[in-house]
Amino acid sequence: MLARTFWDKRGLARRMAVAILAAFAAFVFVAGPANAQRRNKDKQKTEGRVLSTQVGELVLKVQEALQKDPPDNATALKLINQILAKKKLTPYEKAIAYQFKGQVSYALNNIPDTIKSWEAAIATGALNEDEINSLTPNIGQLYIASGKYVKGATMLENWLKKGGKANDRIHLMIAQAWLQADKYRKALPHAEAAFRMAKPKKKKHFDILNYIYHELKMYGKQADLLEQEVSIWPDDKKIWRGIASLKQQANKSREAFEINKLMYLNGMLTKPRELVALAQYYSYYEVPYRGASILEREMNAGRVPKTKKNLVLLANMWRQAREYDRAIPVLTAAAKIAPDGSLYEKLGEAYYAEEQYDKAEQAFRKALQKGVKKPGNVHVLIANSLYERKKSHEAIKEFQKAVKYPYSRKTAKGWIKFINGEFEVARRQREFRAKVKLDECKNQLDRKKRMGAEFLEGVGEITPECKTILAKEEARKKALKKARKKAKAS
Incomplete structure (x- = not known):
């Protein structure tokens, strides 16, 4: 009854695409090359980690352009390109320029050039471990945001293995990336880690873990997770539907039914298909009267359309509940709009059950007029309706049609x-x-003959009825005798 699960990958994918960019925007932090230089000037004064006078002046101009409100990215990019166009740049100068270029490209929403620039900065070999660790997660996240899920997730995992500082956002992004690549097993540990680390836990932490548990058929863990979720958001219909769906999949349809009842009582079931499904649950669990009452009420309120299909369902439930008198008006309405006579046949059966045999016959005949799959069976039903009204000879004619x-x-x-x-x-x-009766009349006649002269008027008199019977019997004998003589003579 609940064929379509609410863990829809397409919908989840759309939510995750937004989440990836939002998480990246919240997490990404590019330490400006000059800041990095100042931060490391005391502990990193090795040969090559200094800027020439010309490059240093250009770098200061780049910083000034970026510090404007709003930042002058176009001027900054032009200055960066001037730096990179110079000959005999040291690896460190190239690294500084490429870091700035990546920062500007990101501000200009040029993701491919951002990745290219930061990877070029690392490739110079001039960055120390802290600087590389600062750029690497940003590059990985950008790969994910640009749809290169496996490459981005792998880069972030390697970064974590080398001691990168994890948080729920990073784990969630890796999980989302593996999920987009249909690698549910790889996504699972990161989704669980994100869930553990998140404080407070948000819907996104539950949603992705729910989806992965569902796809991996880890229904027990999923059920536990949903119970946690519904305790936080008790008014969320989607969560209740998820619990009901899990119960159904675990062959606990009775529990799923109880959940749907609870949702209905709390006003969570509002869509026609939800209300119809609830009514069907009642019918399935042998409580058709309650199901029919709900369906009829929702139809009258306009929340469930009075389509042929829904009217037939309602009529069938009233019949199942043996409330034939309530099924009759519903079937009458449905039969009029039905393309064939099948519903008139059901209407006749309802009339028959109510012992309204004349109306049953009329409905069955209308069924034949509109056409039914098995007209022979309808002829039998018409004959039964006639028989119940003591019209046995007419009934035989209908039975003969059924033969x-x-x-x-x-x-x-x-x-x-x-x-x-x-x-x-x-x-x-x-x-x-x-x-x-003939013997009785003969006895009256014999008694009269025996009395003879002693016969008294009014005593032992032959009744008028017996006189008629005796006369008919005498006529019958004479006709029989005459017939025999005639037969003998011939």
Whole structure:
């Protein structure tokens, strides 16, 4: 019932794309080359880590351009290119220039050139370990932000292994990168680390871990995680739906049903498909009356459309609940808009269950007019409706129509045999009663003959009924005798 899980990768991917850039913007920090130079001037006064007078003057101009409000990135870039165009630059001078160029390129949203510049700065070999460790995570994050997920995630992992300082943002970004590359196992430890380190925990920490647990079928851990999440955000319908979906997947559909009931009582189920699904849950768990009541109420409120499909569902639930009188108006409305006669057939069955046999017959005949898959069965139902109204001869005619169809032939023949048997029993009963009455009349006649002269008026008189019966019997005998003579003569 809950076929579509709420852990939708496409939706999660869109959220993560925004999160990657946001996390990068929050985390990225480029130590200006001059700042780095000043920071290290006392402990790093080795040969080659100084700037020439000409380069130093240009670097100061670059800094002045970048310190303006807003920064003059165009002038800064022009000055940086002048530095890089000079011949006989030392590796350290190149490293300073490339770091500045990366910083300006990032400000200009030129991500490819930012990566290229910072990698060129590291490639000069003039940067110390701290400076390399400052640039490396930024480069890795930029690779991820530009869609090179594996390269960026690998770079950040190597940086962490070499002693890089981790935080929940870095781990979350690595997890997101591996997730985009469909490497769920690689994403898992980083998502868990981000979750542990995050204080306070936000939806994004739950969402990515939920998604990974789901994809790796780690439903137990996912259930525990959702329970933590719902305790923080008890009004979030998406979380409750996730718990219900997990229960369903774990073959705990009864628990899923209870969760849906709780969501409905708290006003969380508002969409037509959600409300219809809840009604179906009630039907499945043999509580059709409650399900039908909810569905009817939501239809009347306009939250569930009165489509043919929904009307049929409602009618079926009323029938399941044996509330045929409530199913009849629903089926009547649905049958009128149905393209065939199947719903008129169901309507006839509802009338039949209510012992409204004449209306049942009318509905069944409309079903035949609009067309049904098995008309033979409908003829049987019409015949049953006639039989219940003591119209046995008409019923036999309908059963005879049903005999023409292989699937209804056996049933129809059985009924025909049964009704003919009733006819035969009735005939024999009539013959028996007639014989008993004839014997009684003969006794009256014999009694009168025995009394002879002693016969008194009003005593032992033959009744008018018996006189008629005896006359008919005498006429029958004479006709029989005449017929025999005629037969003998011929």
